[in-house]
Amino acid sequence: MEHLSNFISSLQHKVETLRVYIDSIENGHLVSKADRIHYVSNPLNSIRLVRRTREDWPKVIAYIRNQESVKVPNEEMHKLVNRTPNAEDMQEALFGMDRIEHFYDLKSSDMAKGLVAAQQLQTPMTSPDCLALADYMYKRSEFRRAAQWYRLALSTITEPHNSMFGELYVPQREELRKMFIISRLQEGSVGNLSDYLRELSQDPTLPLIHLKATPAPTAVELGCRGKFPPGPQLVCRYNSTATPFMRYAPLKEEEISRNPLIWLYHDVIYDSEIAQLTNLTRDEMTQGTTENDNHEVEVNRLFHVQVTEDDGGKLDKALVNRMADISGLDVGNTTSLARINYGLGGYFPEHSDYKDLKLHPELLEEGDRLFTFLFYMSDVPVGGATIFPEAKIAIQPRKGSALFWYNLHNDGEPNLLTRHAVCPTIVGSRWVLVKSMLNYEQMFRKPCYK
Numbered sequence: 133m134e135h136l137s138n139f140i141s142s143l144q145h146k147v148e149t150l151r152v153y154i155d156s157i158e159n160g161h162l163v164s165k166a167d168r169i170h171y172v173s174n175p176l177n178s179i180r181l182v183r184r185t186r187e188d189w190p191k192v193i194a195y196i197r198n199q200e201s202v203k204v205p206n207e208e209m210h211k212l213v214n215r216t217p218n219a220e221d222m223q224e225a226l227f228g229m230d231r232i233e234h235f236y237d238l239k240s241s242d243m244a245k246g247l248v249a250a251q252q253l254q255t256p257m258t259s260p261d262c263l264a265l266a267d268y269m270y271k272r273s274e275f276r277r278a279a280q281w282y283r284l285a286l287s288t289i290t291e292p293h294n295s296m297f298g299e300l301y302v303p304q305r306e307e308l309r310k311m312f313i314i315s316r317l318q319e320g321s322v323g324n325l326s327d328y329l330r331e332l333s334q335d336p337t338l339p340l341i342h343l344k345a346t347p348a349p350t351a352v353e354l355g356c357r358g359k360f361p362p363g364p365q366l367v368c369r370y371n372s373t374a375t376p377f378m379r380y381a382p383l384k385e386e387e388i389s390r391n392p393l394i395w396l397y398h399d400v401i402y403d404s405e406i407a408q409l410t411n412l413t414r415d416e417m418t419q420g421t422t423e424n425d426n427h428e429v430e431v432n433r434l435f436h437v438q439v440t441e442d443d444g445g446k447l448d449k450a451l452v453n454r455m456a457d458i459s460g461l462d463v464g465n466t467t468s469l470a471r472i473n474y475g476l477g478g479y480f481p482e483h484s485d486y487k488d489l490k491l492h493p494e495l496l497e498e499g500d501r502l503f504t505f506l507f508y509m510s511d512v513p514v515g516g517a518t519i520f521p522e523a524k525i526a527i528q529p530r531k532g533s534a535l536f537w538y539n540l541h542n543d544g545e546p547n548l549l550t551r552h553a554v555c556p557t558i559v560g561s562r563w564v565l566v567k568s569m570l571n572y573e574q575m576f577r578k579p580c581y582k
């Protein structure tokens with residue numbers, strides 16, 4: 133924008149210079165031949181005209197041609213293009229918007245007005261934004277939702293200011309109408325065409341009829357929509373006995389659940405540590421992948437992750453020692469911490485942190501993951517809860533807090549209630565630090581809870 137705006141200013145300056153020049157010589161229009169002859173028969177006009185054509189005109193032409201006077205920002209803009217969001221980023225953003233709408237069961241017409249999950253975000257969507265989402269949903273065979281977005285693109289279309297701007301402006305009314313009807317026909321039948329045409333002219337805030345059965349919401353989706361019943365009233369306490377140090381700085385401990393065992397600790401990571409840990413660019417992170425039920429790896433543009441290696445730096449060691457202090461457990465010799473960032477619509481599907489040795493005999497020697505520590509490194513104003521769908525628990529991230537839970541029962545069997553997911557982030561950049569610890573490392577430490 134800065135380059136383009138500088139370019140426009142210098143272009144404007146050139147235009148103004150030329151305008152001043154032409155205004156200074158304007159003599160009205162000498163339309164007829166007689167008028168022109170009369171004009172040059174005046175010697176003062178004549179000499180001025182001759183001088184102007186001989187002296188001024190070459191300079192004006194040189195000025196018009198001179199590239200220096202208008203710095204065309206080609207090169208700078210080209211350099212920037214390499215750093216601007218690429219096609220993958222665009223896909224990721226579309227995936228994210230799709231998830232936000234779907235997970236929170238939002239009305240597309242509210243989103244288009246900038247009303248997202250009861251938050252007025254002051255940013256209505258433009259027609260090209262709606263069209264990008266419509267095309268994306270169409271490609272994913274989400275035809276009803278695509279039709280809704282095509283209709284919104286149509287209703288938010290603004291008339292181009294001039295013909296050149298029209299060429300830059302993409303949505304074309306006819307195309308949008310056509311795509312709306314095609315989307316409806318994908319799920320409906322030609323016999324009902326007149327219904328679809330009626331829908332097209334309706335108020336775009338009216339929902340479209342479902343022409344295809346929609347699956348019932350999953351437990352994760354319900355949790356993300358805030359539909360879990362309120363949790364049990366458990367206790368909060370200052371723990372000043374876990375380590376001698378805690379006599380000076382008691383730990384703020386909050387019980388979240390007894391089965392599975394989950395605690396939330398407050399103010400356990402400093403802002404300065406967070407600043408250091410989150411000082412990462414996307415280039416230094418990799419796309420998060422998940423395994424589906426068939427143990428196939430899926431890349432769904434969910435989040436970005438960086439795992440530090442086993443001999444992490446001073447800060448990693450300090451954090452791992454803190455986890456040991458908080459939990460009273462043996463966190464082993466490895467640091468290996470994962471830092472995860474969730475952007476627009478960033479999401480972690482339901483999974484378990486335990487592996488289940490019965491399904492993974494190759495892990496028998498290493499053992500299963502007994503517990504997980506999850507440090508929240510940012511507040512998430514809207515969305516982004518950690519959800520335990522089986523246990524019906526949702527935890528909203530709070531910067532500086534840490535969640536700690538046991539994935540296994542005392543006998544080492546997986547606790548199925550610890551399956552968890554992360555709701556799509558709506559507002560904010562969600563950062564967490566995660567570490568899971570192995571069972572066998574605890575053999576001399578793990579207290580018996582039952």
Ligand SMILES: O=C(O)CCC(=O)C(=O)O
Nearest residue numbers: 480485506518554564566
């Ligand atoms: O980000 C979260 O809240 C959870 C992350 C998580 O489940 C994991 O890394 O295994």
Ligand SMILES: [Fe+2]
Nearest residue numbers: 483484485552
């Ligand atoms: Fe997890």
